[in-house]
Every structure is written in C-alpha cells, then in structure tokens.
Amino acid sequence: MKIDRRCFLSFIVGGAAGTALSPLPWKITDDLSIWSQNWPWTPVPSRGETSFVTSTCTLCPGGCGIRVRKVDERAVKVDGLKGHPVNDGGLCILGLAAAQLLYASTRVRGPLKKVDGAWREISWADAIQEIAATLADLRAKGQPQSVAWISESDRGTTAELCKRFLTVYGSPNYFRTPSLQDAYETALYLTQGQRAMAGFDAAQADFVLSFSSGLIEGWGSPVYMFRARNAMRQHGGRIGQVEPRLSKTAAKADQWVPITPGTEGALALGLIHVIIAEGLYRKNFIDSRSTGFDALKQLVGASYAPEAVAKLTGIEAKTIVDLAKAFAAAKKPLAVCGRGSGRIPGGLQEVLAVHYLNALAGNINQPGGVIAVPEPEYIDWPEPEMDAVASQGVQQPRLDGAGRGSFPLARYLLNRLPEVLTAGSSAPVQALFVSGANPAYSLADTQAVAKAFSKVPLIVSLSSYMDETAAMAHYILPSHAHLERYEDVPAALGFPKPILGLSKPAVKPVFKTKYVGDVVMALAKAVGGSVAGAFGWESYEACLKQTLGGAWDTLVKNGYVVDGQFKPAEFETASQTFEFTNPALATLPAYAVQRVPGDEKSFPLTLIPYDTMRLASGPIGSPPFLMKALEETALQQNTSLVDVNPATAKELGLAEGSAAVLSTPKGSARVKVHLFDGIMPGLLALPRGLGHTAYDTYLAGKGVNTNALIGPVEDPGSGFEAGWGIRANLTRA
Amino acid sequence: MEKPQENVTSAAGHGEKEDGAGAAIVLFFILGLVASLVIGWIFFPPLVYSTKRQPVDFNHVKHMELVSDGCESCHFFRPDGTYSGVPQLAQCIQCHEEPNGEDPEEVKFVEEFVKKGREVPWLVYSRQPACVFFSHAAHVKMAQMDCVTCHGHIGESENLRPYQENRISGYSRDIWGKNPLGLRRNSWDRMKMDVCAECHAGAHVNPGSVQTQKDGCFVCHK
Numbered sequence: 001m002k003i004d005r006r007c008f009l010s011f012i013v014g015g016a017a018g019t020a021l022s023p024l025p026w027k028i029t030d031d032l033s034i035w036s037q038n039w040p041w042t043p044v045p046s047r048g049e050t051s052f053v054t055s056t057c058t059l060c061p062g063g064c065g066i067r068v069r070k071v072d073e074r075a076v077k078v079d080g081l082k083g084h085p086v087n088d089g090g091l092c093i094l095g096l097a098a099a100q101l102l103y104a105s106t107r108v109r110g111p112l113k114k115v116d117g118a119w120r121e122i123s124w125a126d127a128i129q130e131i132a133a134t135l136a137d138l139r140a141k142g143q144p145q146s147v148a149w150i151s152e153s154d155r156g157t158t159a160e161l162c163k164r165f166l167t168v169y170g171s172p173n174y175f176r177t178p179s180l181q182d183a184y185e186t187a188l189y190l191t192q193g194q195r196a197m198a199g200f201d202a203a204q205a206d207f208v209l210s211f212s213s214g215l216i217e218g219w220g221s222p223v224y225m226f227r228a229r230n231a232m233r234q235h236g237g238r239i240g241q242v243e244p245r246l247s248k249t250a251a252k253a254d255q256w257v258p259i260t261p262g263t264e265g266a267l268a269l270g271l272i273h274v275i276i277a278e279g280l281y282r283k284n285f286i287d288s289r290s291t292g293f294d295a296l297k298q299l300v301g302a303s304y305a306p307e308a309v310a311k312l313t314g315i316e317a318k319t320i321v322d323l324a325k326a327f328a329a330a331k332k333p334l335a336v337c338g339r340g341s342g343r344i345p346g347g348l349q350e351v352l353a354v355h356y357l358n359a360l361a362g363n364i365n366q367p368g369g370v371i372a373v374p375e376p377e378y379i380d381w382p383e384p385e386m387d388a389v390a391s392q393g394v395q396q397p398r399l400d401g402a403g404r405g406s407f408p409l410a411r412y413l414l415n416r417l418p419e420v421l422t423a424g425s426s427a428p429v430q431a432l433f434v435s436g437a438n439p440a441y442s443l444a445d446t447q448a449v450a451k452a453f454s455k456v457p458l459i460v461s462l463s464s465y466m467d468e469t470a471a472m473a474h475y476i477l478p479s480h481a482h483l484e485r486y487e488d489v490p491a492a493l494g495f496p497k498p499i500l501g502l503s504k505p506a507v508k509p510v511f512k513t514k515y516v517g518d519v520v521m522a523l524a525k526a527v528g529g530s531v532a533g534a535f536g537w538e539s540y541e542a543c544l545k546q547t548l549g550g551a552w553d554t555l556v557k558n559g560y561v562v563d564g565q566f567k568p569a570e571f572e573t574a575s576q577t578f579e580f581t582n583p584a585l586a587t588l589p590a591y592a593v594q595r596v597p598g599d600e601k602s603f604p605l606t607l608i609p610y611d612t613m614r615l616a617s618g619p620i621g622s623p624p625f626l627m628k629a630l631e632e633t634a635l636q637q638n639t640s641l642v643d644v645n646p647a648t649a650k651e652l653g654l655a656e657g658s659a660a661v662l663s664t665p666k667g668s669a670r671v672k673v674h675l676f677d678g679i680m681p682g683l684l685a686l687p688r689g690l691g692h693t694a695y696d697t698y699l700a701g702k703g704v705n706t707n708a709l710i711g712p713v714e715d716p717g718s719g720f721e722a723g724w725g726i727r728a729n730l731t732r733a
Numbered sequence: 734m735e736k737p738q739e740n741v742t743s744a745a746g747h748g749e750k751e752d753g754a755g756a757a758i759v760l761f762f763i764l765g766l767v768a769s770l771v772i773g774w775i776f777f778p779p780l781v782y783s784t785k786r787q788p789v790d791f792n793h794v795k796h797m798e799l800v801s802d803g804c805e806s807c808h809f810f811r812p813d814g815t816y817s818g819v820p821q822l823a824q825c826i827q828c829h830e831e832p833n834g835e836d837p838e839e840v841k842f843v844e845e846f847v848k849k850g851r852e853v854p855w856l857v858y859s860r861q862p863a864c865v866f867f868s869h870a871a872h873v874k875m876a877q878m879d880c881v882t883c884h885g886h887i888g889e890s891e892n893l894r895p896y897q898e899n900r901i902s903g904y905s906r907d908i909w910g911k912n913p914l915g916l917r918r919n920s921w922d923r924m925k926m927d928v929c930a931e932c933h934a935g936a937h938v939n940p941g942s943v944q945t946q947k948d949g950c951f952v953c954h955k
Contacts, residue, residue, distance in 0.1 A: 002757060003757055003761075006757075010759070010761040011764055014764060014769070015766070016769070019769040021766075024773040027778075027913065
C-alpha cells in the first residue's frame with residue numbers, strides 16, 4: 001500500500017466529513033455568535049430592583065421636578081416629573097443626562113490639597129483644620145473682610161448658610177454670579193418698589209415680543225418656557241423675535257426682526273415712542289396706577305422717533321411702527337429681554353425700557369404679563385451674635401463697590417472683582433471660597449480672571465467636579481453631586497408663581513464628598529467663638545428640616561409646594577404706583593447704545609456668543625451625552641465653528657469649512673467657517689459652553705470658550721456686566 | 734475488436750494498481766472520518782466548558798419544607814411586577830443572621846457573606862444572554878406556566894450541581910443543554926431560541942411583535 005498525496009487529501013476529506021457530522025462546527029458557530037452579540041464591553045444595565053425617587057433638579061435655576069430611576073443603588077435614568085407645575089414631565093437634555101454627571105470621571109473623589117502644584121489627597125478633618133487655621137489667623141490680624149465667597153445663588157438655605165458664615169466671620173464680600181436676574185430684580189425694585197423676582201406668564205400671553213431672548217434656548221426656566229411657548233401657540237398666540245442671528249427661537253417665531261446687536265434698548269424706546277404717539281397704551285393703567293408718564297414721553301421724544309431708531313437699529317421705520325402697533329393691539333402682550341439664555345445681566349436702561357413697554361400694555365402683575373414673584377421668606381433664623389471683629393469687618397465697603405458710590409443699586413458685581421484684585425499691589429482677598437460656580441470659566445476675559453485669582457493666597461473650591469476654578473484652587477472640598485443631597489430649591493427662575501422645591505438624595509454619595517452646607521458648619525466650628533455659635537444645627541439636613549418646618553413632609557412626598565392662590569402684591573413705591581420716574585431712576589445715566597471694546601479698523605467685524613440647549617454654559621460642564629448631541633455647525637472634531645454671513649465670507653475670501661483665525665482685543669483662536677444666511681453681515685457668532693480647559697477628555701480642549709475672547713463691559717449706573725460681544729477680525733489661517 | 738481488447742487490458746492493469754492505492758485512500762478517509770468524529774463527539778464537548786463550584790452549597794429541599802408559598806417564597810415578584818430572581822443577601826439574613834445549625838456550608842455562608850455584608854456571587858444556570866428580553870410575569874402570571882417547565886426539578890435538589898461555563902460565550906451549559914446536538918427529552922433540557930419559538934408558535938402567543946406585527950424577533954430581542 002502506497003501512501004501518497006491522495007491519501008493525505010483523503011484523510012482531510014474524511015476529517016472534514018467527520019467534523020461536519022459532529023457537533024463541533026455547529027456548536028462553535030453558535031457560541032461565537034453569542035459571544036459576538038454580547039461583547040463584554042457593551043454597556044448593559046445592571047440587574048436589580050427598579051425604584052424611583054422624586055426630586056428637584058438643581059443643575060440650573062429652572063427648578064424642574066425630576067424622577068430618578070434606579071436599579072438597586074445605581075441611578076440609571078432621570079426623567080421629568082409628571083404633574084410638576086414647572087415642567088410637567090418634560091426635561092432638558094442636560095437634566096436627562098444627569099446620571100452621567102453623577103458617575104463622571106471628572107468628579108473630585110475626596111478632599112484635595114495642592115502641594116507643589118500637584119494634587120494630594122487629604123482627610124476631611126485635616127483640610128477643615130488647615131483652612132480654619134488660616135481663617136482664624138486673618139481674624140486675629142483684623143482682616144476678616146478679606147475673605148470672599150462666590151456662589152451661583154443667594155437664595156435658599158445653602159446660600160444663606162454661606163452668607164451667615166461670612167457675616168459672623170466679619171466679611172461683606174459675598175458674591176452671586178452675574179445673570180439676567182440682577183437687571184430684572186433692580187428694574188422691578190426701581191419701578192415697583194418690590195424686592196422680587198421677575199416671573200413671566202408667557203403661557204397666557206397672546207403676543208410675546210422677545211428682545212434677543214432664547215425662549216426655547218435656556219432663557220428663564222428652560223422647560224417651563226418650552227411648555228409656555230407651546231401653550232401660547234396652541235391658543236393662537238404669536239411670537240416676535242428681535243435678534244441679530246436666526247436662533248432656534250427666531251426660526252420658530254412668527255416674525256424675525258434682525259437688529260444691530262446692542263441696540264435692543266433703542267428699539268424698545270422706539271416702540272414706546274410709537275405707542276405713546278399713537279395713543280395705543282392702556283390708559284386705565286397709566287392714569288390710575290402709574291406716575292411719571294410725562295417723563296417717559298419726554299424720554300422717548302424726538303430722539304427715539306421711528307426714523308432715528310431705524311438708523312440706530314438697522315430696522316426699517318415702517319417695521320418699527322408695525323411692530324409697535326402689533327404689540328399694542330394684542331390683548332395680552334408681553335415683552336421680554338436678556339440675550340440668549342440670560343447669562344449676562346445687560347444694561348439696566350435696556351431692561352427698564354422693555355419693562356416700560358409692559359407697563360404701557362398694562363400687563364404688570366396681570367395674567368399673561370410680568371409677575372413680581374416675592375423673594376422666598378421661609379428662612380427665619382435668629383440673628384447671629386457678632387463679636388467686635390465681625391461687627392467691624394461687615395462695616396467695611398464691599399470690594400466690588402456694589403450698594404454704594406457709583407453703584408448704589410447693585411447687590412453683587414462679581415464682574416468687577418477681577419479688576420479690583422489686579423489693580424492694587426496688595427491682595428484685598430486673602431481667602432476665596434467658590435461653591436456652585438465656575439468664575440474662572442464663566443466670567444468675561446478668562447485670562448484676566450486667572451491673573452486676578454493668582455493673587456489670592458488661598459482659594460478653596462467646593463465643586464463636585466474638577467472645573468477650571470477648582471483646578472486653580474489650593475484646596476478642593478468636593479460637595480455631593482446634585483443627585484446625592486438634600487437641598488431646598490427656593491424658586492423656579494422666571495416661573496410666574498412662588499414655588500418651593502426639594503432636591504432629595506436619589507443615591508448614597510458615590511465618593512468621599514460632603515455637602516456645602518455641612519462644610520460651612522464644620523469650618524465655623526473649627527474657627528470657633530461666635531462664628532461657631534451662629535450654627536446651632538447638628539447637620540445641614542437637620543437645619544433644612546427645621547427651616548422648612550411644616551412644609552417638610554409635603555416636600556418629601558411631592559417634591560414641591562406651590563402657592564396656587566398666589567396674588568402679586570400691590571406696588572410698594574413711595575407713590576404706590578408704577579413709577580416711570582423717581583429720584584433713583586433720575587440719577588441713572590440715560591440710555592445709550594451699548595458699545596463693545598475694540599477699534600473698528602483693526603477689528604472690522606463683531607463677535608457675539610449664542611446659547612444652545614445642547615451645551616451647558618453655567619457652573620456645570622456638559623456631560624458626554626450633550627457633546628454627542630451637539631450640532632455639526634457648532635463643533636467639528638475639536639474646532640469651534642463660527643457663523644458667518646456668506647456675503648461677509650466672500651469679502652473675506654472664506655468658504656464653508658475654511659480654517660480661520662478669529663481675533664479680538666482679548667485673544668485669538670483657530671476656528672472653522674460655517675456659512676449661515678441667518679446671521680447679519682458683519683457679525684460672527686460662536687456657541688457658549690465650549691473651550692473648557694478643565695474637566696475630562698469628553699469636554700476639555702474642544703472648541704473655543706467665548707469668554708476667553710470677550711472682555712467685560714460695565715453698564716454705567718448699575719455696574720452690571722453688559723458685554724454682549726466684542727469687535728473681532730476673521731482671517732484665513 | 735483489437736482496440737476494445739487493448740482498452741480492457743489496460744483498464745484492468747491500471748485497476749490492479751489502483752486497488753492498493755484505492756484501499757489506502759479509503760482507509761485514510763475512514764481514519765480522518767473516525768478521528769474527527771471522536772474529536773467532535775468525545776473530546777470536544779467537555780473542552781467547551783469549564784466547571785465551577787457555586788460559592789456556597791444550597792439545599793432547596795430543606796428550604797421548601799420551611800416555606801409556605803413554594804418557589805415564590807424566595808423567588809418572588811416585586812410589587813411593580815418585576816421578578817426578583819436569585820434572592821439577595823437582605824432576604825437570606827431574615828433567617829440566617831446567625832447559623833441556624835451546624836451545617837458547614839451554612840456556617841461558611843454566614844461567616845463569608847452575611848457577616849461581611851457581601852452579596853453571594855451565585856452562578857445562575859439559567860442566565861440568558863444580555864440581548865434577550867424575558868419577562869417572568871408574562872410566563873408565570875399571565876400564561877400560568879410552571880417553574881419546572883423551564884427550570885426542571887431544581888426545587889427538589891439537595892445540593893447545587895457544578896456550574897458549567899461556556900469558555901467562548903461565557904454563559905451556562907444549561908442554555909445549549911447537555912446533549913451535544915442540542916436534543917432534548919424534557920422541556921427544561923435546553924433554553925435556546927428554538928425552544929422559546931417552538932412553544933410560542935405552538936400556543937400562538939405573541940407570534941409577532943406588538944410594534945411591527947411582523948415575525949417575533951422583537952418579542953425577545955428588543
């Protein structure tokens with residue numbers, strides 16, 4: 001028998017036949033298919049018991065009710081709470097992605113101390129002790145006023161505890177980050193004599209005239225405004241959007257009126273001119289419930305006639321007259337202002353002009369109008385005992401000059417702090433606490449802010465995340481993230497009724513964190529003396545429970561308490577009427593078009609930032625889900641896209657997708673060109689919320705931070721941040 | 734005639750030569766066939782699986798004697814209708830905070846898991862791949878099916894048998910079944926798609942997806 005090649009082949013054929021007749025190939029094919037359909041790295045929700053926790057979202061001041069779905073102890077999904085007066089089941093993309101923030105790699109996992117430029121872990125006890133020792137030292141030196149605290153809010157128990165701490169310690173320097181609230185609160189105070197928040201009953205209005213406000217792009221309480229807009233459209237309401245760029249809000253409005261940026265106030269005054277001249281105002285309200293109408297008439301005299309306003313705003317005189325008539329003819333017209341999502345306060349005279357429009361329409365404190373929502377008053381703690389150092393310290397002038405001198409109306413002017421810090425040779429702030437805010441990212445001219453903060457010998461960040469300010473700090477005392485803590489939510493921004501919400505922990509703290517309220521108490525106890533004495537509570541939770549008193553049980557059960565029978569208070573001015581003029585208003589510099597920095601020769605264009613719902617631009621960094629959902633017209637790979645009108649681009653020799661350098665008096669950045677017919681010629685627009693230097697790889701180094709290119713502009717008279725943009729140039733890279 | 738003759742001769746001559754070679758070819762074919770059959774049927778099946786022991790042994794019989802509600806005493810439905818599956822430590826602790834007897838497995842359970850507060854990493858024989866959606870409520874509550882239909886007589890076992898894990902897919906051998914060909918005698922011998930489909934088709938339940946009204950892929954693969 002000869003064994004040759006054919007035998008070998010025969011063996012193979014036999015083997016193949018045998019294999020095919022055995023389970024081997026079929027079983028392996030099956031196993032491989034199961035394996036490949038269930039890669040171990042494919043995320044699969046963990047198994048376990050499903051439960052739900054109702055709470056209130058604290059990622060923005062919108063005050064939405066949320067329902068957190070948990071599988072065992074892990075939060076897996078956040079939804080809007082059905083039946084909640086603010087959002088009724090709806091939720092914004094940031095709120096929906098909140099579980100990603102909870103488990104984010106950018107969370108600070110425990111207290112950190114910077115040693116030789118590197119972060120070292122430190123125990124809570126040591127961190128509190130070391131910081132308290134510095135604080136005690138500053139008091140001993142008689143400089144308690146050199147301690148400052150920056151926070152996103154000044155309402156609710158957490159903010160009140162921080163303020164109380166500063167007061168008994170001896171410092172007047174508590175700062176709330178700038179926002180549209182500053183200007184609206186002041187406008188209401190000046191004209192109506194009330195310390196109140198502006199609420200907008202847009203749902204019941206039948207004509208909303210928006211001066212660059214992103215009604216569906218994060219303005220006010222974002223989800224409430226979405227719902228209100230839909231509701232008003234359902235009953236036939238119309239929206240007029242005055243804005244230099246075709247934003248989403250403008251695209252969905254009934255009328256879009258492009259306007260030269262910074263002249264919104266002039267248009268409002270022009271509309272007032274027409275309404276008065278044609279006698280279209282509500283005589284009932286003006287005659288019986290207002291004073292100073294003649295002064296208003298005088299104010300909008302010849303200089304704000306339609307032709308004059310047309311020159312300022314770039315809007316045709318006929319359009320101005322038509323707009324005024326349409327506004328006055330509506331049954332329940334409502335005018336709102338604040339650019340984009342209302343990140344900057346803007347000029348006070350501008351807000352006042354828009355508010356006067358509402359008064360002429362007689363819609364102040366009326367259904368469908370502007371409602372003065374009283375500031376919450378449930379926090380009623382005994383006055384703290386102050387020692388001599390504290391009493392003397394709080395008498396010192398505020399560093400930002402708010403409440404005195406040139407800025408008697410302002411309560412907080414954080415935008416002025418960087419300049420104050422940089423100006424002198426001494427360091428007026430010796431210790432700076434930052435909680436719930438990210439000023440190193442969100443204040444205009446980030447380079448100047450970084451330089452100013454570098455002069456502060458002790459910065460303590462109480463952030464849950466490694467944000468820009470935390471990265472700059474000397475200590476990080478990380479707070480619980482928003483799904484891990486109890487906190488009262490004292491209002492829903494822009495919501496027309498008083499509402500009190502409760503944020504409840506949905507899960508146990510994931511890391512070694514402590515809530516801000518507890519950190520303040522621990523610091524006070526460590527400083528000792530009367531500072532410690534002002535905090536009689538065992539813990540923040542105990543303090544909150546005691547403060548909320550009878551409302552606690554309802555809050556725990558429902559998540560909110562709303563005053564359904566709420567009626568706005570009468571005007572509290574000296575005349576008991578709506579005042580178009582009074583001594584405080586008379587001292588304000590007259591309205592002037594808001595100019596932005598930069599000379600027109602070197603910077604022939606103007607850059608404006610815009611807001612989108614798909615980017616978080618406040619103290620929270622966008623979680624990965626938002627970055628995935630971001631439009632290709634905002635960011636491509638790591639490059640921001642700048643909106644340019646095709647005509648402007650042609651002049652500049654740029655095409656769609658061209659690499660370009662965007663330069664402003666404050667800095668320059670590489671961008672890509674996006675041709676957009678919806679932006680006025682001569683303007684450039686960049687989205688807010690990109691260009692982070694801190695956080696993780698999902699967010700850091702992507703795009704441009706508009707605040708790095710834009711410089712601060714101080715509103716004369718109020719001191720508020722009014723920098724809506726900056727002169728710029730765009731050249732081929 | 735000459736030509737055919739030649740042909741026959743040459744064919745016969747050739748055939749004689751071929752006989753030896755042909756036998757070798759056939760032999761090698763058979764060798765290959767037998768070897769691969771032996772490998773495929775005898776050596777391969779055990780090689781696909783690794784055998785693991787459960788972290789602690791468990792006696793279903795003993796527990797069944799003590800409870801009043803059968804399987805559902807421990808493997809219960811939660812108030813929202815979801816199925817609790819294998820009991821969690823919190824349930825076991827209700828009786829086993831301290832050892833009730835002297836059984837070494839129970840002592841081990843209390844020492845290793847109860848006292849340390851660790852969940853027992855049970856190896857679940859019936860765990861379906863993550864791409865399979867399965868509702869116990871639909872089968873047990875709505876279709877009134879017996880636990881035994883799918884899980885067999887595990888409730889009558891005194892010990893937990895070794896867990897055989899597929900080295901490739903990572904799932905239990907119970908899914909394919911003991912038989913290498915996937916044949917089965919009882920309804921619980923195998924838990925693959927054909928078994929599900931057979932029952933669904935036979936009983937005309939959910940033959941199509943609610944959403945698409947098409948064939949039943951989306952009934953289980955959401």
